Amino acid sequence: xxxxxxxxxxxxxxxxxxxxxxxxxxxxxxxxxxxxxxxxxxxxxxxxxxxxxxxxxxxxxxxxxxxxxxxxxxxxxxxxxxxxxxxxxxxxxxxxxxxxxxxxxxxxxxxxxxxxxxxxxxxxxxxxxxxxxxxxxxxxxxxxxxxxxxxxxxxxxxxxxxxxxxxxxxxxxxxxxxxxxxxxxxxxxxxxxxxxxxxxxxxxxxxxxxxxxxxxxxxxxxxxxxxxxxxxxxxxxxxxxxxxxxxxxxxxxxxxxxxxxxxxxxxxxxxxxxxxxxxxxxxxxxxxxxxxxxxxxxxxxxxxxxxxxxxxxxxxxxxxxxxxxxxxxxxxx
Amino acid sequence: xxxxxxxxxxxxxxxxxxxxxxxxxxxxxxxxxxxxxxxxxxxxxxxxxxxxxxxxxxxxxxxxxxxxxxxxxxxxxxxxxxxxxxxxxxxxxxxxxxxxxxxxxxxxxxxxxxxxxxxxxxxxxxxxxxxxxxxxxxxxxxxxxxxxxxxxxxxxxxxxxxxxxxxxxxxxxxxxxxxxxxxxxxxxxxxxxxxxxxxxxxxxx
Numbered sequence: 001x002x003x004x005x006x007x008x009x010x011x012x013x014x015x016x017x018x019x020x021x022x023x024x025x026x027x028x029x030x031x032x033x034x035x036x037x038x039x040x041x042x043x044x045x046x047x048x049x050x051x052x053x054x055x056x057x058x059x060x061x062x063x064x065x066x067x068x069x070x071x072x073x074x075x076x077x078x079x080x081x082x083x084x085x086x087x088x089x090x091x092x093x094x095x096x097x098x099x100x101x102x103x104x105x106x107x108x109x110x111x112x113x114x115x116x117x118x119x120x121x122x123x124x125x126x127x128x129x130x131x132x133x134x135x136x137x138x139x140x141x142x143x144x145x146x147x148x149x150x151x152x153x154x155x156x157x158x159x160x161x162x163x164x165x166x167x168x169x170x171x172x173x174x175x176x177x178x179x180x181x182x183x184x185x186x187x188x189x190x191x192x193x194x195x196x197x198x199x200x201x202x203x204x205x206x207x208x209x210x211x212x213x214x215x216x217x218x219x220x221x222x223x224x225x226x227x228x229x230x231x232x233x234x235x236x237x238x239x240x241x242x243x244x245x246x247x248x249x250x251x252x253x254x255x256x257x258x259x260x261x262x263x264x265x266x267x268x269x270x271x272x273x274x275x276x277x278x279x280x281x282x283x284x285x286x287x288x289x290x291x292x293x294x295x296x297x298x299x300x301x302x303x304x305x306x307x308x309x310x311x312x313x314x315x316x317x318x319x320x321x322x323x324x325x326x327x328x329x330x331x332x333x
Numbered sequence: 334x335x336x337x338x339x340x341x342x343x344x345x346x347x348x349x350x351x352x353x354x355x356x357x358x359x360x361x362x363x364x365x366x367x368x369x370x371x372x373x374x375x376x377x378x379x380x381x382x383x384x385x386x387x388x389x390x391x392x393x394x395x396x397x398x399x400x401x402x403x404x405x406x407x408x409x410x411x412x413x414x415x416x417x418x419x420x421x422x423x424x425x426x427x428x429x430x431x432x433x434x435x436x437x438x439x440x441x442x443x444x445x446x447x448x449x450x451x452x453x454x455x456x457x458x459x460x461x462x463x464x465x466x467x468x469x470x471x472x473x474x475x476x477x478x479x480x481x482x483x484x485x486x487x488x489x490x491x492x493x494x495x496x497x498x499x500x501x502x503x504x505x506x507x508x509x510x511x512x513x514x515x516x517x518x519x520x521x522x523x524x525x526x527x528x529x530x531x532x533x534x535x536x537x538x
Contacts, residue, residue, distance in 0.1 A: 017428065024413070024429040033466040038416040066416075317429070321421045 003115045003124040004315050006133045007189040015142070015192055016165065018314050022143050023160035025317070026310035029065070039068035039320055042099040047089070048127070049075040049105040054281055054305060055127050055137070059102045062312035068320070071098070086110060087119055094120035100320050101125070108132035108181075123319040131179050131242070137280055138185035140311040142166065142193055144304050145232050148276050167194035172224055173215075174200040175236030175261060175288050178207045178250075179243070182280045183236055187215050200224050202261065204250045221261050225270040233271065234278040235263050235289045254287055264290040268298060276300050346506070346521030350495055355478065355509075355516045358494030359388070362476050363395035365492050369474070370443050373403035377442045377470070379412040381460055382430045384449040386411045387511045388478060392447060410434045412446070417459035434467060444470040445492075449507035451477035454488035479518055481505045 001014060010018075028036060044063040046056055056072070063070045073089075075081060080089065086105075093101060100123045103111045108130030115124035128134040149169055151161030171190055177183045177199050190197050197215035199206065210217055218224045225233070238257065243249050251257045263277065277289075277299040285291050294301065350358070367373050373396050380389030393405035413430035421427070446460050457475060464473060476492035481499045495518070499505060503522040510516050 021429050024431065027432065028416075031467065036416045036466075037462065038421065317416070318426055322424060322426045 001318060003111075003126075004135050004319060005112050005115060005124065005126045007135045007138045007185045007192070008133075010135070010189065010192060012165065012192050012194075015139070015189060016163070018139055018311070018318065019143050019146060020162050021314035021318060022139070022307070022311045023147075023162050025313040026160065026307065029306070029310060034065055035067060036065060037067050038317060039063070039066040042068040042320055043097060044068045044070050044100045044102060044316065044320075045093050045096075045098040045122075046070065046072045046074075046127075047093070047101050047103045048073065049080065049103075049107075049110070050128070051076075052104050052128070054308070055104060055134075058305070058308040059125075059127060059136075059312050061309050062316055063100075065309065066313055066316055068099075068316065071096075086114065087117070090114055090117070090119035093122070098122045100316060102127050104128045106130055125315060125319065128181055130181065132181050132184065134181040134185045134280075135189075136308070136312050136315055137182050138189040139315070140304055140308040141182075141186055141234065141278055141280070142189055143307050143311055144278060144300055145169065145171065145195075145276070147307070148300060149231050149274065153274055165193045166190060169195040169232065170198070170228060170230045171195050171232045171234060172198050172200055172228070172230040173234045173236065174221060174263065176205045176238050176250075177201045177210070177236065178205045179239040180236045182234075186234065187213050191215065198224055198228060198230070200261065202251055202257070221263075221267065222270070225267055229272050230275060231272065232276050232278060233263065234280075235283075235293075237280065237282065238284055238288050258287055262286075262288055262290060263293045265292040265296075268293050268296060271298070278304060281305070346504075346519040347523065348517050348519050349497060350479075350518035352510075352516035355494070355518065358478060359391055360395055362492045362494060363392050363399060366392070366396065366445055366474070366476065367399050369491065373397075373400035375442050375471070376403060376408065377435055377439055377444050378409045379434075379439075379444055379446050379460075379464075380409070381446060381448045381456060382411055382413055384507055384509055384512060385447045387509045388449060388476075389447040392445075392476070407437070408435050410439075412460055412463055414456060414459035414463050417462045419455060419459065432463070432467075439464065439468040439470045442470050443472045443474065445474045445476050447476050449478050449509075450505050451475070451480045451488075451490050451493075452483055452505075454484045454486040457488050458486050478507055479505055 046059055048056055060070050102125045103114055104127040111124050111126040111129050126133055126135055146161040146166060150164045173183050173186060187197050191214040199215055199217045200221050203219055206217060279289060279301045283289055283294055285294060370376050378389040378393055380386030389409055393409045396403040397405050411433050413432045415427050415429045474491040477490045478494040479497050480490055480493045481497045483501055503520050506519045508515055508517045
């Protein structure tokens with residue numbers, strides 16, 4: 001692995017290595033001294049063309065916990081607002097000696113372009129591109145699901161479910177699939193890890209070509225929860241900022257959306273006893289998720305944020321700890 | 334790993350310690366640990382994966398037999414030093430292992446690090462850094478089954494199973510029943526073991 005661009009490129013072994021490494025990273029985060037010297041002297045650039053609070057802070061925390069230097073570069077108030085192209089920005093970062101670039105971009109495919117165009121030789125981590133992919137979010141979702149439904153529920157000595165995949169688990173992903181890179185990233189990763197996925201969404205918010213994805217689809221949330229009995233429900237944010245013409249363009253009214261696709265206390269009661277509720281954040285309380293559901297003890301939404309740091313530490317460690325030359329040199333200790 | 338003549342029963346290389354030698358060395362180390370710490374009540378054993386952990390478990394049984402104040406279930410842990418190594422950039426990515434400390438922590442305890450082969454000392458340096466992030470033990474000691482020399486840092490072991498003078502071209506492997514199916518310490522890569530040079534009976538140095 002040189003870059004982390006898409007969950008579709010991850011083999012099952014890669015994905016499990018990332019999740020298992022995340023478990024070890026998570027273990028270090030409960031210590032008094034959380035900082036590790038592992039990436040000392042490395043520079044990680046957070047290149048954010050789109051507003052983001054939690055992903056940027058999560059990556060920044062992860063890099064700092066591994067002792068890397070972090071440079072934050074947001075498009076607002078930078079040379080980008082003066083019209084600099086992605087290429088010129090990349091060349092600048094290369095000249096500054098960045099070892100890794102964490103990129104969030106409004107255009108799908110921008111991280112892949114950055115990784116393969118030869119502008120810079122740093123490792124590229126996709127922190128969300130357009131409506132394409134958000135691999136670290138999917139990894140932290142899978143990590144959280146594995147921890148709760150394989151590790152804790154298995155009752156074994158290993159609370160994180162290290163080494164296990166998600167075979168046999170059922171995950172419902174509910175809401176605005178059309179605009180959601182989180183849904184796309186999760187469908188691929190959960191499929192690779194052996195889980196079954198059902199997308200639940202109004203017809204207008206399912207993308208064209210969804211039949212080709214490795215998952216089922218449904219327009220009926222109540223039926224899916226009651227009949228399919230998912231082990232985990234992932235609520236997606238209704239992305240009003242991506243809906244030109246306001247929310248009315250995709251569904252008649254926010255209230256109707258809530259009635260049909262919002263998770264509330266009644267729908268929560270339809271789920272099996274062990275089922276958990278995930279949300280990638282930020283939540284629209286009262287729209288896709290009610291306060292009752294968001295604050296219930298089934299919701300693992302806050303834990304997802306903590307796991308996000310561990311997953312991003314694992315990704316940075318696996319991409320950055322070695323240099324490319326190491327694969328050929330091979331020194332012994 | 335070169336193929337060559339070895340003593341009967343080993344796949345390759347020369348066996349320098351057999352199962353009974355390993356057992357005796359561990360028993361002696363256990364006694365030395367108790368003697369040095371004047372009892373075993375505050376002793377914590379931390380094994381360095383993979384084989385250091387196995388050795389720590391075996392040492393723990395012996396410590397408990399000598400001093401009942403030592404509880405093998407309570408006072409043994411493992412310490413993964415991967416993220417503290419100074420050679421990460423020169424090697425393919427290593428998987429991060431498990432660090433598991435005793436329930437009571439290491440604060441104020443006498444920590445005995447346990448490793449199989451002591452060589453450059455860099456692993457121990459990494460372990461000392463890792464311990465520094467986990468707490469402040471009263472003392473840190475080092476037990477190694479084999480000391481093969483060639484230190485690159487000012488680090489010395491407190492308890493050694495066997496001093497084994499080697500050349501840097503040789504490789505020393507500790508094989509343990511729990512991991513490898515047998516107990517032995519094997520040296521390979523000696524001149525006589527080099528591919529093509531080895532004939533049965535040709536002397537090792």
